[in-house]
Amino acid sequence: MAAPSPLGFEHCPLCGIDFDASGLGCRPSCPMATGCHVVCCPGCGYSFPQESAGLAGRLKRFLEERRRAAAEKGSTT
Amino acid sequence: MTPPPPSSAQALEAKRLVAPTRTVILVGNPNVGKSVLFGALTGHYVTVSNYPGTTVEVTRGTATIGGAAWHVMDTPGTNNLLPMSEDEQVTRDILQSESGAVCLQVCDAKNLRRGLLLTSQLAEAGVPFLLALNMSDEAAGRGFQVDEVRLAAALGVDVVPTVAVQRHGLAALQARLGAARASRFLPRYDERIEAALAEVAPLMPKGGLGGRALGLMALVGDDSLRALLSARLTPEALARVEEVGRGLAAHYPESLRFVVAKQRLAAVDRLHDAVVTRGARSAGSDFARRLGAWSTHPIYGIPILLLVLFIAWLFVGLFGAGTAVDFLERTVFQRHLVPWTEAGLRAILPGGAVREFLIGPAGVPYQQHGGFIIGRYGLISMGLSYAVAIVLPIVATFFVAFSILEDSGYLPRLAVMVNQLFKRMGLNGKAVLPMVLGLGCDTMATMTARIMETRKERVIVTLLLALAVPCSAQLAVILAMTAGLPLAALAWFGGTLLAVIFLIGWLAAKVIPGRGSDFMLELPPLRLPQAGNVAVKTLARIEWYLREAMPLFLLGTLILWGLDRFHLLAALERGAEPVMSGLLGLPKEAAGAFILGFLRRDYAAAGLFAHYQPYIAAGTMTRSMEIEVVVALVTITLFIPCIANFFMILKERGLKTGLAMMAFILPFSLGVGALVNLLMRRVY
Numbered sequence: 001m002a003a004p005s006p007l008g009f010e011h012c013p014l015c016g017i018d019f020d021a022s023g024l025g026c027r028p029s030c031p032m033a034t035g036c037h038v039v040c041c042p043g044c045g046y047s048f049p050q051e052s053a054g055l056a057g058r059l060k061r062f063l064e065e066r067r068r069a070a071a072e073k074g075s076t077t
Numbered sequence: 078m079t080p081p082p083p084s085s086a087q088a089l090e091a092k093r094l095v096a097p098t099r100t101v102i103l104v105g106n107p108n109v110g111k112s113v114l115f116g117a118l119t120g121h122y123v124t125v126s127n128y129p130g131t132t133v134e135v136t137r138g139t140a141t142i143g144g145a146a147w148h149v150m151d152t153p154g155t156n157n158l159l160p161m162s163e164d165e166q167v168t169r170d171i172l173q174s175e176s177g178a179v180c181l182q183v184c185d186a187k188n189l190r191r192g193l194l195l196t197s198q199l200a201e202a203g204v205p206f207l208l209a210l211n212m213s214d215e216a217a218g219r220g221f222q223v224d225e226v227r228l229a230a231a232l233g234v235d236v237v238p239t240v241a242v243q244r245h246g247l248a249a250l251q252a253r254l255g256a257a258r259a260s261r262f263l264p265r266y267d268e269r270i271e272a273a274l275a276e277v278a279p280l281m282p283k284g285g286l287g288g289r290a291l292g293l294m295a296l297v298g299d300d301s302l303r304a305l306l307s308a309r310l311t312p313e314a315l316a317r318v319e320e321v322g323r324g325l326a327a328h329y330p331e332s333l334r335f336v337v338a339k340q341r342l343a344a345v346d347r348l349h350d351a352v353v354t355r356g357a358r359s360a361g362s363d364f365a366r367r368l369g370a371w372s373t374h375p376i377y378g379i380p381i382l383l384l385v386l387f388i389a390w391l392f393v394g395l396f397g398a399g400t401a402v403d404f405l406e407r408t409v410f411q412r413h414l415v416p417w418t419e420a421g422l423r424a425i426l427p428g429g430a431v432r433e434f435l436i437g438p439a440g441v442p443y444q445q446h447g448g449f450i451i452g453r454y455g456l457i458s459m460g461l462s463y464a465v466a467i468v469l470p471i472v473a474t475f476f477v478a479f480s481i482l483e484d485s486g487y488l489p490r491l492a493v494m495v496n497q498l499f500k501r502m503g504l505n506g507k508a509v510l511p512m513v514l515g516l517g518c519d520t521m522a523t524m525t526a527r528i529m530e531t532r533k534e535r536v537i538v539t540l541l542l543a544l545a546v547p548c549s550a551q552l553a554v555i556l557a558m559t560a561g562l563p564l565a566a567l568a569w570f571g572g573t574l575l576a577v578i579f580l581i582g583w584l585a586a587k588v589i590p591g592r593g594s595d596f597m598l599e600l601p602p603l604r605l606p607q608a609g610n611v612a613v614k615t616l617a618r619i620e621w622y623l624r625e626a627m628p629l630f631l632l633g634t635l636i637l638w639g640l641d642r643f644h645l646l647a648a649l650e651r652g653a654e655p656v657m658s659g660l661l662g663l664p665k666e667a668a669g670a671f672i673l674g675f676l677r678r679d680y681a682a683a684g685l686f687a688h689y690q691p692y693i694a695a696g697t698m699t700r701s702m703e704i705e706v707v708v709a710l711v712t713i714t715l716f717i718p719c720i721a722n723f724f725m726i727l728k729e730r731g732l733k734t735g736l737a738m739m740a741f742i743l744p745f746s747l748g749v750g751a752l753v754n755l756l757m758r759r760v761y
Contacts, residue, residue, distance in 0.1 A: 009219065013483030013614070014492065016601025018187040019108065024315065036620055041525075042108045043156075043191070045511075047522070048483075056617035063609040065479035 009052060011012035019043070021050055085717055100175055101140075104168060104199070105183035106191055110211045112136070113241040114183055115151040118251075133167040141253045150175070157192065158198040158286075159334060172204060173284045173291075175303070180206035181250065186216035186223055186238065189353060191343045196232065200260035203287030206234055207257045209250055213238035221353060228352040233261035262342035263289070266337065270296070273325045277318050283308035296322045297334040330375070342600075345682065364556050367711045369603035372490040377758035380492055383593030385487065389478040390588055392554060394560020397474030398686070400559075403694060405466040406675055415443065415458050419451045424458070447641050454641050460634030464627050467690075468554060468683045472617070472622055475553030480614035484606040493600070501573050511538050515546035520721045522546070523729055526533040540738055543718040544745070545578045547678070550622060551714070553683035558710055561693030565704045569761065571710050626677060629720075633673040640672075660751040661708050662689070662701075668677060670713070685709045704757045712750030717742050 010021045021039045037050040051060055105111045105535035119138030126135060128537055136151040152165035160166035172180070179198055184192030189210075197214050199206050210223060211215075229236040235253045237247030265271065273296055280286035281295070282305065294302050295318050306315055328332045371377040419436050426432040435457075437446035443458050451458045482488050495512075517543055526538040547555060640646035646669065650657075653668040661667075666688065674681030689706055692698045698706075715741055718726070727735040 015488070016188075016489070017185075017191060022216075028710075037624070043106075043188075045524075046354070049617040051613050051617045054617070054620050056613050056620060057648055059369050060613045061615065067609075 010039055010048075010050060012046055013048060014045060014046035015037075015041060017041065017043040021052065055070040098145055098147075099255075100150065100178035101257075102150045102152060102175060102178050103183060104152050104172070104180055104195065104206075106156050106185065107187075108194060109154070109183050109192070110241040111154065111183040111187040112151055114181075114209065114211065114239070114247075114250075115149060117241060117244050117247055118142075118483040119149050133164055135167065135171065142254055142574050145255075147757070148256070151176075156195065156742060157338075158195070158290065159297060159299055159338075160301050168611060169286075169294075169301075171285075172202065173286045174284045176283075178204075178285060178484045179254065180204050181209060181254065182206050183209045183211050183239075183241075186210040186213045187219060187221055189216075189221070189223060190349045191347060193349055194342065196260070196319045196459060197262060197341055197345055200232065200262045201264070201287070201293065202286065202290035203259045205259050207248065207250070207253055207259040208232065208234060208236045208432065210236060210238045211241050213246075214240045214243075224352045224354055228348075231348055231351065232257055240701075258553075261565060262348065264341045266340045269325060269328055270337065270340070273321050277321055280310060280314045280318060282306070293337060296325060297332070297337055298322055298326070301708070308358075317381075340505050351575070354579075365603045369486070369490065369600070370602070372487060373600075378490075378494045382491065386481065389475070389482075390556050390560060391721070392478055393471060393475045393556045397471045397553075397558030398560055398690075398726040399694070400733050401470030402467055402690065403475065405470055406462065406690075410458075410462045410466045415451060415462070416645060418457055419443070422450065433581050435632070436508075445496055447638065449638060452638070454638035456631060456634055456638075459637070463634070463680065463683050463687065464623075464630040467620075467687055468550070468626070468630075469622070469680060471686075472550050472553040472679070473619055475549065475556060476615045476618040476622075477611065479549055480611045480618070481606045483614060484604075486601045486603040488601070489600050512541060512646065515542045515548065517542070519546060519548045519718060520725045523722060523725045526729065533588070536730060536734060536738075539726055540576070540741070541581060543716055543722060543726060544581065544742055545574060547714055548719075550677070550679040551682060552627065554679045554686060555710060555714065558682065558686050558689070558706060561689070561698065562703055562706060565761070566707050569753065569757060570707045570710055573707075573749065574714060577715065577749060627676050630680055633677070637669055637673065640669075656747060660747065662754045663705055663709055667709060670709075671716065673717050674719075675715055678713060678716065682710070683715070685713065704754065704761060706752050707757060708754045711753050712746050715742070715746035715749055717746070 009018060012056050018020050019042055033038055039050045040047045049056070051057065103111050103115050115136060118140045120140075124137050126137075131249065132377050133153055134155070138149045138151075140147045140149050146169070152168040152169060155165040155168040157165055158169050158172070161170050172178075182192070182196060182199060184196070192208075194206060208228075216223065225236045228355055232339075235256065237246050237249045238255060239250060239385060241247075266274070273293050274289060277295060278292035281288040281291040284291075288384060289367070290677070293300070295306060306318065322333070343722050372381050422436050423432065423439070426435065433448075435449050436451040437443060437448035443451050443455065448458075453459070457527050482491070496660075511522045511526050522542055523539055526535045540588050559570060562570070637646065641650065649672065650665045650668045652669075654665050657663045657668050657671075658667050658686070667685065670681045670688075671685030683704070689702065691699070692702060717723070723739070726738060730738070
């Protein structure tokens with residue numbers, strides 16, 4: 001089994017747990033699944049739009065890269 | 078199919094199966110990689126059977142560790158040894174019945190706080206165990222640094238970082254399993270609880286769980302333990318335990334289960350903060366801790382909740398529904414986009430029937446003709462205009478407010494507050510969770526109704542969700558519309574909805590047999606929202622909204638256009654007039670909005686918003702119009718659920734129940750609307 005992709009990590013805004021969203025979306029259960037990016041938290045069941053996909057995912061990765069670069073810059077100076 | 082005869086190696090393994098000398102029980106929260114670790118330890122020879130008297134599956138196997146045969150048991154994922162579900166009860170019962178076994182707790186290193194809550198309960202139970210910090214690579218990748226040495230010292234047990242899917246750390250786990258020992262990490266409760274524990278713990282029966290853990294379960298009134306205590310304690314001892322529990326409970330306004338969980342969480346928070354050196358901490362400051370406590374307090378929490386709602390209402394109602402809608406609808410769509418599109422199409426299309434079909438006759442305002450693209454019900458002039466110029470600015474501002482609530486950690490506290498309020502009205506505590514989740518998406522919250530224990534409970538929760546819980550998009554449009562109302566009208570709207578929820582909830586609590594259960598939710602830290610996180614969350618919700626709602630908005634417009642084109646809309650409006658005008662006191666055009674409410678309820682609300690928005694903006698709303706808005710909002714909020722939720726109801730509850738619910742909701746929503754209309758016209 002391959003390790004889960006870090007790109008699919010979600011943070012549940014209700015119970016606060018971090019989980020790998022791959023395979024944990026509500027999509028298989030929902031009758032209106034096509035094109036829906038809502039995921040369900042395995043801890044509490046709260047459903048929310050996936051933040052690691054689409055434009056939001058790009059913005060998230062961009063912000064994380066900036067944060068990481070700033071942290072690395074801070075640690076070298 | 079007949080299995081092949083066993084090879085000599087398999088026969089040897091089969092012998093090992095029957096002769097294990099020690100038992101190790103894998104415990105852990107759901108989705109922490111427990112089963113992967115179980116597979117890595119045991120190989121292929123496993124048996125899966127239901128735990129006696131339940132439908133919960135327990136997997137067993139054997140492993141050779143350090144030259145000795147071990148019996149390995151994989152328990153269902155559990156968050157709490159004070160059971161809230163059948164799965165958790167099975168795990169607790171296995172731990173109690175397997176005296177002399179050792180535990181291997183598998184914990185998700187990314188969610189250490191959640192794992193430590195279970196660790197603290199294993200420690201209280203006196204069970205020898207070691208802790209596998211699984212998914213440690215993912216935790217490190219996400220910036221969590223767990224000081225394993227300090228954690229092991231604080232717990233007094235071995236802590237091993239693992240990556241189960243890659244078998245990292247497996248050898249270290251196997252090497253230390255034999256040395257598993259009881260933890261010294263014992264959360265201290267307040268004096269009253271400690272005194273009660275000191276009295277009841279010695280009375281508890283011997284078994285896998287120690288007297289302190291069993292005593293706590295008995296004190297908080299864990300029903301699932303009653304059979305064991307009745308069988309193993311003398312009637313006098315049992316009566317004494319119950320008396321001490323009742324006396325202790327009388328000192329606290331909340332349930333003892335809640336008090337114990339809260340005090341244990343405080344001890345776990347201190348340990349978590351001491352060992353997690355980066356990443357999410359349990360609270361940013363003393364002030365954040367205090368504010369967090371106030372926001373769930375039964376009294377102080379209410380003004381905080383009202384303040385939060387008021388700020389959100391101002392932001393969505395004044396800025397979103399006022400400034401942003403005004404600009405997009407009047408300036409962008411009516412002044413530029415619609416005329417430009419019409420002019421462009423008129424220039425490129427040859428004159429004739431096709432052009433007239435698409436954009437209507439020249440010189441006639443688009444509101445007065447039935448053009449397919451530009452017209453009264455045109456795809457751009459109405460469908461796109463509703464979706465982009467009216468609903469989008471409203472939901473976008475609401476999503477900003479909602480994302481701030483989510484990122485600050487207030488949302489779960491709101492859930493706790495609502496739970497406390499609902500329980501005071503006699504509503505089943507567990508029923509509140511799907512209703513809170515409905516604020517995200519009613520369709521998925523309907524699926525969450527599975528957590529209810531009986532079919533009757535599931536039906537009632539599904540009904541409450543379909544009836545009275547607005548999803549985030551619908552809530553946004555409702556907030557926007559109420560912003561144009563005076564406070565008295567707003568009170569009518571809010572009061573009616575609350576009365577319906579509590580009346581139906583109260584009736585449900587009366588109808589449902591048995592008592593309600595507690596609502597347990599981990600509370601993440603309260604913190605200042607981060608601008609980046611809020612931007613990501615808002616963008617994700619807007620993308621979701623555009624992807625899901627836009628096609629349905631266009632489909633709805635197409636339906637309206639078709640009905641108008643074939644003169645069916647006027648017929649429908651005439652048919653619905655006795656209900657719309659007679660019963661609800663609404664203009665006959667509102668019939669179209671209600672028809673589209675089945676596609677999306679926010680679309681229906683948007684139709685009503687579009688009708689009244691010019692009067693709200695100009696400040697020319699009459700008293701009669703205010704009544705109309707309240708009646709329309711009450712009816713549309715209680716109206717039949719959207720198409721996605723309807724399909725989910727059919728899927729989860731079956732065709733007959735689903736249709737029966739619709740048959741109840743439709744006349745009920747119209748009936749409540751009619752009653753509000755009647756009352757407001759007399760006393761408002």
